[in-house]
Amino acid sequence: MKVDCLIVGAGPAGSMMAKEMASLGYDTMVVEKRQEIGAPKRCAEGITKHGLDKFGIKLHPLCISGRIGGAMLYSPSGKRVTMEGKEMEGYVLERKIFEKWLASEAIKKGANYMIKSHAIAMKRHNGMWRVEIQTVEGKKSMEARLVIGADGVESKVGKWAGLKTVNKITDYHSGIQFEMANVNAEENYIHLFFGRDVAPLGYAWIFPKAFSSNVGLGILEKGAKMKAYDYLIKFIKEHDEFFKNAQPIEINGGGVPVAHFTEMVADGVMLVGDAAQLVNPIHGGGIARALHSSIMAAEIADKAFKRNDFSKEMLKEYERKWDEEYGEKTEKLMKLRNFLEKLEDKDFELLADILQGEDIFALTQAKLSFMVRKVITHPGLLKLAKKYLMD
Amino acid sequence: MIKVDKNKCLYCGGCVGVCPVNAITLYETRIEINDACINCGICIKFCPVGALEE
Numbered sequence: 001m002k003v004d005c006l007i008v009g010a011g012p013a014g015s016m017m018a019k020e021m022a023s024l025g026y027d028t029m030v031v032e033k034r035q036e037i038g039a040p041k042r043c044a045e046g047i048t049k050h051g052l053d054k055f056g057i058k059l060h061p062l063c064i065s066g067r068i069g070g071a072m073l074y075s076p077s078g079k080r081v082t083m084e085g086k087e088m089e090g091y092v093l094e095r096k097i098f099e100k101w102l103a104s105e106a107i108k109k110g111a112n113y114m115i116k117s118h119a120i121a122m123k124r125h126n127g128m129w130r131v132e133i134q135t136v137e138g139k140k141s142m143e144a145r146l147v148i149g150a151d152g153v154e155s156k157v158g159k160w161a162g163l164k165t166v167n168k169i170t171d172y173h174s175g176i177q178f179e180m181a182n183v184n185a186e187e188n189y190i191h192l193f194f195g196r197d198v199a200p201l202g203y204a205w206i207f208p209k210a211f212s213s214n215v216g217l218g219i220l221e222k223g224a225k226m227k228a229y230d231y232l233i234k235f236i237k238e239h240d241e242f243f244k245n246a247q248p249i250e251i252n253g254g255g256v257p258v259a260h261f262t263e264m265v266a267d268g269v270m271l272v273g274d275a276a277q278l279v280n281p282i283h284g285g286g287i288a289r290a291l292h293s294s295i296m297a298a299e300i301a302d303k304a305f306k307r308n309d310f311s312k313e314m315l316k317e318y319e320r321k322w323d324e325e326y327g328e329k330t331e332k333l334m335k336l337r338n339f340l341e342k343l344e345d346k347d348f349e350l351l352a353d354i355l356q357g358e359d360i361f362a363l364t365q366a367k368l369s370f371m372v373r374k375v376i377t378h379p380g381l382l383k384l385a386k387k388y389l390m391d
Numbered sequence: 392m393i394k395v396d397k398n399k400c401l402y403c404g405g406c407v408g409v410c411p412v413n414a415i416t417l418y419e420t421r422i423e424i425n426d427a428c429i430n431c432g433i434c435i436k437f438c439p440v441g442a443l444e445e
Contacts, residue, residue, distance in 0.1 A: 034419050042403070118418065154404030154417040167408045169433050174405065176439040221436045228439035253439045255405030 003029040003112075005301065006131055006144035008119045008157050010037045010103055013273025013290035014150030018106035018113075020298030026305065028111045029142065030103070031133055033118035038099035042152070042254045043286065044177060044207045044214040045098075046190060048090035051288030055295055059091070060101045065209040066092035069188040073360065075352035076195030076345040083357035087365075092190075092207045092214070093287075122147065122160040127310075129268050145310050146301055147269050150294070153255045155275035161266035167277065169221055171259035173202050173284060176228040177216025178236075179250035185213055185242050193217075193235070194348050200224045201341050202284075204235050206242060212249060215242075218256055218284055223341070228253075256284045258337065260330060264322065265315035270297045278322075281333045282340075282364055289326070296321050332366035339388035347381055354378070392428045393435065397421060399442035406434035406443060 005021045007014045010032035021028040046068060052059065068091060070084035103113060114135060121132040129147045133140045149157025158165035183206060185191055191206040198204050200223030207214040217235060219228050236243045257277035264276045272278070273290030280289065300318040304310050343351075354374055363371060368389045375381040404417035414427035415434065435443045 040401075040403075116419070152404060154407035154415075156413075156416070159413050165408075166411050166413075169409050169437055172405075172409055172437065174437050174439045175403075227441045229441065251401060253401035253403030253405060255403070255408045255437065257408065 001140070002128075002143045003027045004144065004305065005029070005146045005148065006031070006129070006142055007148040007150055008131075009150035009152055009273075009275070010113065010115070011042075011099060011150060011152060011273060011290070012102060012287050013275070013294050014148070015099065015102040015106045016291045016294035017148050017150060017272055017298055018111035019102070019109050020295060021301065022106055022109035022111035024298065024302050025110075026301075028106075029144075030106070030111060030113045031117040031119055031131075031142075032113065032115045035116045036096075037103050037115065038096035040250070040252055041095040042252065043095070043175075043256075044205055044216060045093040045095050045209070046090060046207055046285060047093060047287045048088070050087060051090070051291075054288075055291055057291065059093075059098070063093055063098040063101050064091045065094040066207065067188055068092060068190055068207075070357070071190045071192055072186070073352070074191065074193045075348045076198060077349055079349065079352040081352055081355060081357055081360065082189075083361050085358065085361060088361060092209050094209070119151070119156070122157065124267075127268075145268060146304065148297065148301075149269060149271040149275040150273055152274045153257060155271065157269060158262060158266070158271050158275060161269040163263050163266055163269075163271070165262045165271070165275065165277070167255065167257050168259070168261070171257065171261075172220075173218035173256035173258055174221060174224075174228040175216060175218040175252075175254040175256050175284075176232050177214055177252045177254075178232065178248040179209075179212050179252070180215050180243070180246040180248050181212045183208065183213035183215060183242055183246045184244070195345050196223070197345075198235060199231055204232070213246075215246075216252070220341070256286070258284055259334060264319040265312055267312050267315075268310045270301065270315055270318055272297050278326075281330060281337050292325075293322065296325075329366045332368055333364075335388055336363060336366070336368060339384055342384050342388065347384075350378060350381060392426075393424050393430065393432070393443050393445060395422055395424065396442045396444070399440050401440060401442070403439070405439065406437055409433050409437050
């Protein structure tokens with residue numbers, strides 16, 4: 001069987017790509033190894049309104065399980081800083097529904113889907129990729145001029161195409177999460193918790209949903225004394241004010257690529273979303289970037305089809321476009337991450353005293369230089385800030 | 392070779408993304424480690440639930 005564009009993976013990136021390619025009139029096939037699109041979920045399900053509006057995405061109301069009006073940040077000793085503002089507004093999605101909805105949008109545009117269909121190998125053949133797929137009906141083979149790797153952190157497509165997509169453990173959060181019922185956390189806010197003993201080199205979170213909450217954390221192994229799971233159990237035990245009568249209804253694990261190393265294209269191959277390590281290095285959110293990467297990739301893919309040129313050189317325009325839009329910001333946020341990784345609990349306490357909510361929002365937008373002015377009277381922090389945040 | 396405790400594994404696939412020799416594959420509800428494994432232990436360090444061991 002031959003198609004124009006074969007997409008491996010039906011997460012947010014894969015289905016967005018499918019929607020774009022099918023809309024442009026290309027014969028598009030999506031293969032998804034799981035028997036249910038969207039489950040088990042792989043994140044805390046948050047996305048900013050801006051992250052959707054930017055691409056004109058109007059969610060089906062069923063995709064939304066909670067609303068975000070701001071964030072409450074907690075220092076190790078429990079000092080709280082509240083961030084609010086239009087830019088902070090967003091949604092906690094119900095990803096099981098969101099991903100099925102996105103797939104249905106792609107299907108309406110003409111995309112084809114195969115579920116419980118696992119791409120297990122891929123080889124170059126007469127200028128096309130031949131992909132072997134294990135399905136309920138047995139092994140199938142499919143040929144395509146363009147293969148999209150939307151296959152997540154466990155991506156194989158890039159590796160088969162010779163790209164070095166391995167994540168470094170120093171830049172890859174070990175994530176764990178319970179969805180819990182009956183959590184006593186203020187709705188309309190996401191709650192973020194910092195501290196060396198809370199979530200080393202990462203943070204813990206509570207994202208309230210309609211009748212449950214995502215409660216999880218991400219850590220970096222180099223700062224950890226135990227497994228992410230153990231930190232989460234400890235976090236829940238130590239916060240009776242939130243979890244006294246709460247019980248888990250789902251558990252999720254996951255790797256979060258908080259740095260972007262990999263090349264994004266090879267001959268006849270483009271990587272999108274987590275497969276291309278496209279995650280905000282500070283908060284670890286990846287849905288908006290995944291959607292955007294697919295929109296960009298489809299634009300360049302369209303050019304490639306029109307010119308009948310699927311060479312790496314041709315497809316490289318996608319990578320250049322991505323770097324133009326996100327390169328500088330990602331680099332600054334990496335600096336900020338390096339700075340935060342050096343902080344001791346006492347430094348977090350100090351930051352909670354001197355920073356206002358809007359300051360922290362500015363930081364997450366990669367506006368860093370004001371931070372140095374803010375900490376100018378605190379020699380310990382100033383040294384760190386100068387070293388890691390100055391250009 | 393690294394072993395998987397199937398009772399603990401959440402099949403999140405996170406270990407696949409850090410394996411330097413592409414020895415791990417995530418199937419729908421299990422991971423498999425093949426002979427390419429060099430016992431480097433990076434996946435063990437990553438695993439959020441401690442489902443991997445030598």
